[in-house]
Amino acid sequence: MSSTPSTLKRHNHRIHPCKTEQKQELLELLISKNSDKTILVITANDSEVISKAENVTLLNDDDLAKLPDLTCELLISYNLPQKAIVYMSRIARTTSHALILLDPAEQSLVYPIETLLGRTLMQENIEGFETIVQKAVPIKKEFKPRSNEERGEKKEYKQKSNDFKAEKKEYKPRNNEERGEKKYADKPARDEKRPAKKPYNKDASKSDSWDKKKKSSQYLGKDENGKALFSGKTGDRNHRHDGTPKDYVPKVPGRKINIQALKKAEDSK
Structure with a gap:
């Protein structure tokens, strides 16, 4: 093909x-x-x-x-x-x-x-041989109102009776005698486990309650190696054995290597 x-x-x-x-x-x-x-x-x-x-x-x-x-x-x-x-x-x-x-x-x-x-x-359509595609046209139904005979007789409206409703009472505010006296002794006592509220201090500034208090490190003794122990952070351990901080900590310098001297020693070999 x-x-x-x-x-x-x-x-x-x-x-x-x-x-x-x-x-x-x-x-x-x-x-x-x-x-x-x-x-x-x-x-x-x-x-x-x-x-x-x-x-x-x-x-x-x-x-x-x-x-x-x-x-x-x-x-x-x-x-x-x-x-x-x-x-x-x-x-x-x-x-x-x-x-x-x-x-x-x-x-x-x-x-x-x-x-x-x-x-x-x-x-290309040739005259006399055209194909016409007819679209379906929806059929509209004529509106005809229903007669009274088709609808049927109307039922008479009967108003409901109010016999089943209860009588409304007039609103009367209660007096203190009807309410009774309030007895605060009947209230349960404060739980002992619950901490008591702090007394209000007028002179204290608003930011005092949010300020972070600095804790002082305390000397706790020595460990197995004889190193002093403190309750503060590890950064506070720059101190003496008696607990007093050191004023100066000597820095150990790194080892210096003379490269030229090493090269001469290798060449002599």
Whole structure:
């Protein structure tokens, strides 16, 4: 099966929308208009369903595959094959024009063909063979108010009685005698575990309660190695054994290495 890329110009490759029952009539019209060209009509199934015409070759896809050298000037596809690659082998046989008679039900077969071609196919309606897609128009129902007979008789409204409601009492504020005297002795005593509140100091500033108090380190004794122990941080251990801090801590200098002296010693060896 030939899969040679098509060299057809875009305006020479067209689709004529047409219903299936009108395809035979449209085919005869196209043949009469292009009688000066060699015409090849291809169908996907049986080519005998098409009435034969003079100077026209009628074949199906299977018979076309058996004739690799057959060419034409005008290729007319009576219908489309299920596979787009089969259609590509059809248009490889024409040297000038290609037409498709397309029923609206075959529209989904066009998209794979356009994908292989890398472009869309032009659609041209021929007068008398147009396919009009009618949209379904919703049917509006006429509004008819219902009669009293359809609605039924209205029930009389009966107001509910207020017998079930309790009588409202007038609001009277209670006096101290009705309330009774408050006895503070009845209140439970403060829990002993709960600490008592600190007395309020008017003279203290607001920031005193949030200030961090500095803790003084205390001498705790000596450890197993004879080193003094204090309750402060590790940074406070710069001190004497009796607990008094040292004024000066001598720094141990690092060892200095004379590189030149080492090089001379190595050279002498």
